[in-house]
Amino acid sequence: MIRKRTQALQVQGWLILPALVCLVSTVVLATPIRVFGIGLPQPVFPMVLAFVWAVIRPSILGPFALLAVGFFLDLFWGAPLGLWALALLLAYAGAVVSRSLVTGRGAFMLAMWYLSLTVVAFTAAYLTIMLRAHITPSLTDTILQFLATAALFPVARRMIDHFENADFRPW
């Protein structure tokens, strides 16, 4: 079973396809509708990529793929270009550096690790906006978007479970 899955998993399986799914999800949730007076949540889907790519296997492709995904988010959301690219890359770098300390632990530790890296990404974005726009962004809305992003942990966990036994040869 593992042998079959190993053969099927290529760069497009763990890098390109998840990135496309994240981008499509972001575009769909930008639909301007309200359900019961509340707009759709807008989590930062690529945060899952920043975490999962580092956990599955650090790769030189990862940072540059995240850079591209971050640029897309900024262009699409109308944020300063480079904002989410920077935030995601800092989270990814944090994940790579702390990888040896946390891999192999239980789901709780994994969740705490994901939440910590999400805090890193949001703090970086928050500080960047503070410096750039000379205003403190709304803390309530920041926390809401953080919670929506944190709620994506089960997706990250599922991806890790799916890929953890795969054989990724260096490219």
Added chain:
Amino acid sequence: MAFRDGPFQDLRVPLTWAVVAAAVIAVVIALGVLVADRREAVAMAGFAGLRNSVSRSLAPVNEVLEAPVRLFGSGIEDISGYFNAVSENRRLRAQILDLERWRDEAVALRNVNTRYEALLRMKTEPPAPSVTARSILDTRGPFANARVIDAGASVGVQLGDPVLSEHGLIGRVIGVSRGVSRVLMLTDVESRTPVLVDRTNARAILTGDGGANPRLEYIRGQDPLKPGDVLLTSGDGGVYPRGLPVGVAAKDMRGAWRVRLYSDLTPIDYVRVLLFQDFSKMVDPAELSASALPPLTTAEQADRNAVLQKSAPPPPAAAEAGQATPPSPKP
């Protein structure tokens, strides 16, 4: 010869460090782009062209992807509308009664206002035509609040045009391509809007912070605001025309002034783009900075002479004659 068989065959870079180095290079690129980007570039400088291209190319993709989401949302709206029909009808009847009173008052005031303007020969802003558009993308969050609408340069939309919903101002155009435009919402962290308080004529700057209720900063005057005061665009700086409805003043938990936006009352589906020619667009900058003034036209010269004659003191001879002439005895 393969790379691994060459002189570097014994070189072994630890993977983690190689990845960290790649991440550092990517961070440097991101920082460089972040510093170079100016989101509100007036012209097509910087990355404005790239942003417009992304908006334009994603608009049709989004039309397809969002179809089921829209269908789901409108289905829920229909169901809730069905169950709330009676109370909604009652509310609308009351609103119509209130609006009829306002309509009569507005007609009377417009009549008086037109006469005053004619009497004072006031230079009023020319009426701005508008185009209607549909909001096709909505990005929210604490760090960016923007919308993409399906009207662009092909129907005359320009950078800086104000955008309104049926309730009030929502923002202004910061990016235009042929078929779509990007609107910076009033709630965006980079949005600054000069407003006035309708009751006191006090001025303030509406400052977006990514939340639903933007802040009021630089409020001028002694006790210029009360909760519930209506805020309008002041027209200062020529970015917006004067008098567009913005919202109602309210205090937050910390006692700071914020604005409950009129545009937040209902979902923003259709919007109106005012093709407003602000001051900077109407006046040629070269004309303003010209060292020599252009000559007055004949009509302007006649007006000027009439004003000068009115304000000039009486000639000395007439004054003396007025003093020397004894008052005529009353009969």
